[in-house]
Amino acid sequence: MELRHLRYFAAVADTCHFGQAAARLHIAQPALSYAIRQLESELGVSLFARTTRQVALTAAGEFLKGEVDRILLSIDAAVDGVQRVAAGRSGVVRLGLTGIAVFSHLPRIARAVRSELPHVELRVVSDLLTPDQCDRLRGGAIDLGVLRPPVVGEGIEVRTIDVEPLVLAVAADHRLAVEPVVSVDDLRSESFVMYDSRDSAVNEAAVRTCRAAGFVPHRAHDASGTPVLLALVAAGLGVALLPASVRALPLENVVVRDLPDTGTMQVALARRAGDDNPVVDAVAAVAAAAFASASARALDSSIGETAMGEPR
Structure with a gap:
């Protein structure tokens, strides 16, 4: 028949x-x-x-x-x-994100994917620092990552989608919590809470900012992830320099202050080099488009970044 x-x-x-x-x-x-x-x-x-x-x-x-x-x-x-x-319009994409990006960047990405690719399922793996995401990308455990460059190791391609300044997180009863303007130099005698990862991009940015102000931060406590880090800050055990998108998190007993003399951090989409999965291509394109204006600012101001498959 x-x-x-x-x-x-x-x-x-x-x-x-x-x-x-x-x-x-x-x-x-x-x-x-x-x-x-x-x-x-x-x-x-x-x-x-x-x-x-x-x-x-x-x-x-x-x-x-x-x-x-x-x-x-x-x-x-x-x-x-x-x-x-x-055509990349159906399938499953496993998306890794840092703890902060789950609150600050995932909602916009998820809405864009749901609108443009309604037959694509996003499976979110959250609270992954950049080194962990790089390992999982290379190992095939996730397909895309939302992380903060620089990436760790080889075989990863990145595309900048956002740029944000560092801000200061302090306990609500900290002396700097009531100051209208805070400078990095005001942190010279403070204890710092940082991530326990040796390759944390946020740690590197915080140390770089402090050194530019003429001192090395005193690292008093390490945290395995953003919730633990903020809990230590809320307990008054130290201050932290974090990306500005930390404001998207529910913060109890933590105050965030702008620092006019800090640098910026990039947020990037990352994937395995040479991955030709069409649905991953489609989700990456939709996610990048959702942050198009931020990406344009990043390309104007960033130092040598490598776009997915397109050397700058």
């Missing part, structure tokens, strides 16, 4: 008219009549009761019509699904 015979049968069953069915199928009526007779011969039943005035389905034909409608719908859905996957 050939698929075309099922489509021919469905057209005649829908119209109960060989001439109309042939016109719909764009084939000659004799060829259609012959194909239906072949199908009836193969099944050993009559599917249509034919007279000179009308064509009607037999009981066997009525049963077959229901089955064929179901089969053809399933086949059409399969074809549509295959084409969506090949």
Whole structure:
């Protein structure tokens, strides 16, 4: 039984008219009549009761019509699904994010993907520092990462999507919490809370900022992730220099102050070098477009970054 015979049968069953069915199928009526007779011969039943005035389905034909409608719908859905996957418009993308980016960047990315790629499922893996994301990208555990360059190791491509300044996080009862303007130099005698990762991009930016002000920060406590870090700050065990998007987090007993003399940090989309998965391409493009204006600012101000597949 050939698929075309099922489509021919469905057209005649829908119209109960060989001439109309042939016109719909764009084939000659004799060829259609012959194909239906072949199908009836193969099944050993009559599917249509034919007279000179009308064509009607037999009981066997009525049963077959229901089955064929179901089969053809399933086949059409399969074809549509295959084409969506090949075009990057369907599938699953595992997205890793830093703890802060879950609050500050995920909502915009998720909304854009839901709007532009409604058949794509995002599976979020959260609270991953940049080194961990790089390891997971190389190992195939995630497909895209939202992280802060520089990346750790080789085989990772990045595209800048946002640039933000560093800000100061202090306990609500800290002496600097009530100051209208805070300078990095005001932190010279402070204890700092930092991430415990040796390759943390946020740590590197904080140390670089302090050294530019003429001192090395006193690292008093280490935290495994952003929630722990903020809890230590809230407890008064130290201050922290963090990306400005930390304001997107629910902060209890923590005050955030701008620092006019700090540098900036980039937020980037990262993926495995050479990954040609079309759905990953599509999600990366949609996510980058969601931050298009920020990306333009980043390209104007950033130092040598490598775009996905396009050296700057």
